[in-house]
Amino acid sequence: MGDRTLTLPDGRVLAYSDVGPADAPVAMYFHGAPSSRLDLRVGGIDEQLAARGIRVVSPDRPGYGGSSPQPARAMSDWARDVDVLADHLGIDRFAVFGVSSGGPYAVAVAALLGHRVNGCGVIAGVTDMAWVPAWEDYDEAEVALMRTGSEDEAIAWCQHRFGFDGAGLLSGGTYELSDADLALFDDEAMATGFMATTMEALRQGVVGFAQDIWLQGRPWTFDPASIVAPCHVLHGEADTIVPVRHARHTAAVIPGASLVTLPGHGHLSIITEVPSLVQLLVTAT
Numbered sequence: 001m002g003d004r005t006l007t008l009p010d011g012r013v014l015a016y017s018d019v020g021p022a023d024a025p026v027a028m029y030f031h032g033a034p035s036s037r038l039d040l041r042v043g044g045i046d047e048q049l050a051a052r053g054i055r056v057v058s059p060d061r062p063g064y065g066g067s068s069p070q071p072a073r074a075m076s077d078w079a080r081d082v083d084v085l086a087d088h089l090g091i092d093r094f095a096v097f098g099v100s101s102g103g104p105y106a107v108a109v110a111a112l113l114g115h116r117v118n119g120c121g122v123i124a125g126v127t128d129m130a131w132v133p134a135w136e137d138y139d140e141a142e143v144a145l146m147r148t149g150s151e152d153e154a155i156a157w158c159q160h161r162f163g164f165d166g167a168g169l170l171s172g173g174t175y176e177l178s179d180a181d182l183a184l185f186d187d188e189a190m191a192t193g194f195m196a197t198t199m200e201a202l203r204q205g206v207v208g209f210a211q212d213i214w215l216q217g218r219p220w221t222f223d224p225a226s227i228v229a230p231c232h233v234l235h236g237e238a239d240t241i242v243p244v245r246h247a248r249h250t251a252a253v254i255p256g257a258s259l260v261t262l263p264g265h266g267h268l269s270i271i272t273e274v275p276s277l278v279q280l281l282v283t284a285t
Helices: 041-053 077-089 100-112 140-146 150-162 179-182 188-201 206-217 245-253 269-285
Strands: 002-007 013-019 026-030 055-058 094-099 117-124 233-234 259-261
Touching: 002 077, 013 041, 013 077, 026 041, 026 077, 026 100, 026 179, 026 269, 041 188, 041 269, 077 100, 094 100, 094 269, 100 117, 100 206, 100 245, 117 269, 140 150, 140 206, 150 206, 179 188, 179 269, 233 245, 233 269, 245 259
Parallel strands: 026 055, 026 094, 094 117, 117 233, 233 259
Antiparallel strands: 002 013, 013 055
16 A cells, blocks of 8 residues: 556556555545645545545556656546556456546546446546637636647647746646635645645656646547446536536536535635545445
8 A cells, every 4th residue: 555656558657546445445536737646645635535444546647746658648548547557456346536637537437447437526627628618717828738739839838838847837837726725725734735746746847737738628539428327526616727617517418417516615625525525436336
């Protein structure tokens, strides 16, 4: 248990965290951007889940933390990596949940690995950017990045804007946080945790973030209507980074998905709701 790595069939390294009882129900967590497998250490969320009898496996996406880059990847490629990881760990069935930019990856895995996924959670998640209203009121810098003409152009844009090492993102980038989000940073441990997961995300520089956000702007190449597992979509009504309309659209395109919007919660503060949501996911399976 703890931080581990796995060599994938194509030779890439996949870094992941594995916390909780070995024989417990499993939830796979997909982090935001720029972030990493360390996300759930913020506020001791991984320990809270372990105390509830839940095992959480949190992999770094390509180019983040300890995971090798994967140029020209598709979002559907992530499902193959997760499939290999689950086999490696001897896990047959599991729930998935993703926060922010990790939300679409949870949807992708639930759609493409329906025979293994028994619950799906999307928290403050980005929706399919092929839906035109998704671009409204979205962060201007990310819009500019997603609208670059190619992955290479996106990397060059990010290196110019945030530095090759991504240091410009450590100061918050261009994001405007809600009052609920800003209040989290009054807690020194929470502030330290957020900084730690962001620094780990940028360990290899800004390229992983650039590739991830550029890909986020491409239309989904999987069908959310094929999801058969119960799906819960959770979003803060005070989210100033990913507008709440994203949650409404995601819930609308997944059959039977539940939607809960929480007044007062912002983009980051909603992470405090993770233990309850994950408990719901694994209990329903």
